[in-house]
Structures are given as C-alpha cells and as structure tokens.
Amino acid sequence: MQTAAETAATTASRTGTRDRIVVTAARLIQRQGYVGTGIKQIAQEARATLGSVYHFFPGGKEAVAVAAIEHSGAEFSVFLREALGSAQDPAEAVEHCAVRLAEELRASGWVDGCPVTAAALETLGGETRIQQACAEALRDWEALVREKLLGCGFAADDARELATTVIGALEGAEVTAQVNRSEEPLRVTGRQLARLLRSYA
Amino acid sequence: MQTAAETAATTASRTGTRDRIVVTAARLIQRQGYVGTGIKQIAQEARATLGSVYHFFPGGKEAVAVAAIEHSGAEFSVFLREALGSAQDPAEAVEHCAVRLAEELRASGWVDGCPVTAAALETLGGETRIQQACAEALRDWEALVREKLLGCGFAADDARELATTVIGALEGAEVTAQVNRSEEPLRVTGRQLARLLRSYA
DNA sequence: ACCTGGATAGAGCGTTCGTTCTAGAGATGT
DNA sequence: ACATCTCTAGAACGAACGCTCTATCCAGGT
Numbered sequence: 190m191q192t193a194a195e196t197a198a199t200t201a202s203r204t205g206t207r208d209r210i211v212v213t214a215a216r217l218i219q220r221q222g223y224v225g226t227g228i229k230q231i232a233q234e235a236r237a238t239l240g241s242v243y244h245f246f247p248g249g250k251e252a253v254a255v256a257a258i259e260h261s262g263a264e265f266s267v268f269l270r271e272a273l274g275s276a277q278d279p280a281e282a283v284e285h286c287a288v289r290l291a292e293e294l295r296a297s298g299w300v301d302g303c304p305v306t307a308a309a310l311e312t313l314g315g316e317t318r319i320q321q322a323c324a325e326a327l328r329d330w331e332a333l334v335r336e337k338l339l340g341c342g343f344a345a346d347d348a349r350e351l352a353t354t355v356i357g358a359l360e361g362a363e364v365t366a367q368v369n370r371s372e373e374p375l376r377v378t379g380r381q382l383a384r385l386l387r388s389y390a
Numbered sequence: 391m392q393t394a395a396e397t398a399a400t401t402a403s404r405t406g407t408r409d410r411i412v413v414t415a416a417r418l419i420q421r422q423g424y425v426g427t428g429i430k431q432i433a434q435e436a437r438a439t440l441g442s443v444y445h446f447f448p449g450g451k452e453a454v455a456v457a458a459i460e461h462s463g464a465e466f467s468v469f470l471r472e473a474l475g476s477a478q479d480p481a482e483a484v485e486h487c488a489v490r491l492a493e494e495l496r497a498s499g500w501v502d503g504c505p506v507t508a509a510a511l512e513t514l515g516g517e518t519r520i521q522q523a524c525a526e527a528l529r530d531w532e533a534l535v536r537e538k539l540l541g542c543g544f545a546a547d548d549a550r551e552l553a554t555t556v557i558g559a560l561e562g563a564e565v566t567a568q569v570n571r572s573e574e575p576l577r578v579t580g581r582q583l584a585r586l587l588r589s590y591a
Numbered sequence: 592a593c594c595t596g597g598a599t600a601g602a603g604c605g606t607t608c609g610t611t612c613t614a615g616a617g618a619t620g621t
Numbered sequence: 622a623c624a625t626c627t628c629t630a631g632a633a634c635g636a637a638c639g640c641t642c643t644a645t646c647c648a649g650g651t
Contacts, residue, residue, distance in 0.1 A: 220514070224423060238600050239599095240599055243640075300514055306511060307512065310511065313421070320569060327570070357562035361558035361562025362559075364510065365561070367510070368514075368521060368525045369528070378559070381552065381586060382555075385586045388586070429608085430608080440609095441629055441630055450610070
C-alpha cells in the first residue's frame with residue numbers, strides 16, 4: 190500500500206508525461222507548423238524521451254499531431270465560449286472576441302496564431318487524419334458562434350452563414366495581424382463584423 | 391552570327407529556366423508550404439538541375455521562396471484587379487471575386503489555396519525575408535480593394551477598414567473551404583461581405 | 592523473493608534535407 | 622583558333638529527419 194501523496198505523484202507522472210507531450214506538440218505545431226516540428230524537438234521540450242513519445246503514440250508523428258490539434262481545438266473552444274458570453278449583444282461579443290485575440294497575439298510576440306490553420310494548410314495533399322481533426326475543430330467553433338446567434342433570435346440560415354463568416358474572417362484577420370505584426374487587422378475586422386451583425390437587427 | 395530563331399531559342403532557354411524554377415516553386419509552396427517543399431523537388435519538377443537552381447539563386451532555398459512568393463503575389467494581383475473590375479458595384483464585385491475563388495479552388499481539387507498564407511505561417515519565427523514578401527503581397531491586395539472602394543465614393547477610413555476586412559475574410563474563407571472541401575464558405579463569405587459593403591450606402 | 596508490465600532512456604537505422612563542389616557543354620568575343 | 626563566360630549536370634557532404642530497437646527502471650501482484 191502506498192500513501193495518497195505517492196499515488197497522486199505516480200498518477201500525475203503517468204498521465205503527466207503524455208499530457209506534456211500533447212501540450213508541447215500543440216504549441217510547437219502552432220508556431221512552426223506540422224512539417225517544421227520534429228518528433229525529437231517535441232520530446233526534448235516536453236522533457237520526455239523518444240521512447241516515451243512512441244510508447245504513448247505508437248502511430249508516430251501523425252498521431253501526436255492529431256492529439257495536439259484536438260487539444261488546441263478544445264482549448265480555443267473554451268476561449269471562444271467565454272469570449273462570446275462576455276456580452277449579451279452578439280455584435281459586442283464578437284468584437285470583444287477579436288480584441289482579445291489581438292491582445293493575446295501581441296503578447297505572444299505575434300507567434301501564437303490559429304492552432305489549426307498552419308497544420309491544415311500543410312497537410313491538405315495527404316495526411317487525412319490531421320486534416321480531419323482540423324475540420325472538426327473549425328466545425329466546433331462555428332457551432333459555438335451559431336448557437337450564440339440562435340440564442341439572440343437570429344434566423345437559422347442567417348446564423349449559419351454568419352457563423353461561417355465570423356470564424357473565417359477572424360482566422361484571416363489573425364494571419365494578417367501576424368504577418369504585419371499589428372493588432373489592427375483583428376480590431377478592424379472585429380468592428381466590421383459587429384456592423385455586419387447589427388445590420389440584421 | 392546566329393539566326394533570329396537561334397537567338398530567340400537561346401534567350402527563351404536562358405530566362406526560361408529561371409522562370410520555370412520560380413513558377414514551379416510557387417506552385418509547390420502554395421500546396422505544400424515552405425518547409426515541406428524541397429530544393430531537389432523544385433529542380434526536378436521544373437526540369438532543371440540543382441546546379442541551375444543555385445546558379446540563378448545563390449541565396450539558396452530562401453531566395454527561391456522569396457522570388458516564388460513575389461511571383462504568386464503579383465499573379466493574384468492580376469486576378470484580383472480583373473475580378474474587382476467585373477462589376478461597377480463594389481458589393482457585386484467582391485462577391486464575384488469570392489465565387490471565382492471558390493470555382494478555381496474546387497477545380498484544383500481544393501489544393502491551390504492562398505499562395506502566401508502557408509509560407510507566411512511557417513516562417514513567422516525567423517526567416518524575415520519570406521515574411522516580408524508575404525506582407526508586401528497582402529498590402530498590395532488590400533490596396534487594390536481600397537482603391538476600388540475609393541473609386542466608388544467610400545470615405546477613406548471606411549475604404550481602408552473594409553479592404554482589410556475583405557482580404558482577411560477571403561483568406562480565412564479560402565482556408566475553411568480547403569479544409570472542408572466545399573465551395574460554401576467562400577460563397578457565404580462573399581454574400582456577407584457584399585451585405586456589409588451595401589450597409590455603407 | 593520473484594515476476595510482470597508500463598514507462599523511460601537513448602543508440603542506431605536508413606533516408607532525405609540544403610548546400611557545396613568540380614567538371615563539362617555551348618555560345619560569344621577576339 | 623583559342624579563351625571566356627554563362628549555364629547545366631550531378632556526385633558528395635554533414636546534419637537532421639522519423640522511426641525501430643534493446644536495455645533499464647520501478648511499482649504491484651503473487
């Protein structure tokens with residue numbers, strides 16, 4: 190029999206390594222893309238060894254990437270849900286969302302952009318599993334916006350089209366902001382999206 | 391002295407090899423990204439040898455990529471100018487632009503997306519030259535939209551903000567369309583952008 | 592005390608990467 | 622004719638890639 194502290198430590202260590210690998214891979218893929226991130230780099234920065242990586246992910250690099258993208262997708266869903274809930278008016282909520290994205294992007298030195306875009310674009314030719322994970326993440330995000338709009342009385346078709354537009358526009362604005370190292374594209378896009386939403390009132 | 395035909399052939403071959411390298415690199419980077427595209431693959435698909443590549447581009451892979459991105463940027467500028475000129479009404483013009491992007495994307499098997507996004511996202515950490523070329527391309531495209539809007543009587547500030555929004559939204563919609571293998575994100579975004587523009591009338 | 596199986600550790604595999612280097616082909620100027 | 626220069630051709634280098642493999646560690650059950 191072991192103490193509760195030992196159990197906690199053991200459990201934390203057992204599940205901890207796998208989580209460290211996923212979180213580290215997610216951050217690296219977000220910054221360097223899928224192809225640009227090596228398995229050995231992931232292992233090193235996650236304070237794990239190659240053996241551990243292949244122990245938890247027998248599927249190799251692709252399996253690590255899929256888990257990392259799913260993690261990033263869920264993480265951004267949390268952010269999105271929170272940001273959308275910050276205001277009752279959907280136009281205000283979306284604009285607030287863009288502003289927070291801009292602030293976090295600047296805080297990261299313009300490096301931590303959309304966690305799925307980079308991986309998605311690189312693997313469009315093949316790698317179906319990765320692209321699938323990206324598509325699923327995008328669908329989840331759109332669903333969050335759609336539900337917010339439905340809750341505010343938008344018609345079903347309008348809510349669907351606007352959700353697609355909002356997620357897409359934020360994504361594009363984030364890329365533009367990263368390339369130009371400026372918060373403005375995101376702030377401007379947030380303003381215009383708010384105007385678009387208000388035009389339905 | 392050589393014949394005119396020989397001169398033409400020689401000239402075509404001399405400048406032709408360099409152009410083939412640039413065009414091939416542009417297409418490959420567009421589809422596979424900067425990191426995912428190898429110098430040897432570029433040489434092979436451009437029907438050139440490694441020696442030729444390094445002869446024309448002593449700067450190596452980065453120099454080839456910069457030339458390729460500049461080429462892609464200029465090419466898309468031509469497309470954009472033509473699409474924006476297809477209708478006098480800016481809302482119609484932008485929507486037409488989105489539709490044509492959707493059609494061409496489907497025709498390419500959802501593979502030929504934005505020629506600069508992929509390269510830009512991969513090289514944000516370092517590689518200043520490449521990022522610079524991407525930023526310049528984006529700026530050119532925004533300028534084309536802005537001038538179109540200015541020509542249609544929009545106020546300067548509105549035209550600037552809308553140009554940023556339009557280019558960003560189209561970019562994001564293109565990525566969404568690629569990941570989902572569907573024209574709808576682009577068509578929907580085109581519609582909503584048109585609505586946004588009309589709200590200024 | 593012994594065994595078992597999950598987790599860690601890293602050397603080493605074959606391949607491909609970007610780049611460098613030398614050799615030669617072909618047209619031009621003198 | 623010869624020398625010169627641009628361009629082509631591809632072998633070879635060191636480094637890094639993803640992955641496989643064996644060895645070791647250590648907690649839990651018997």
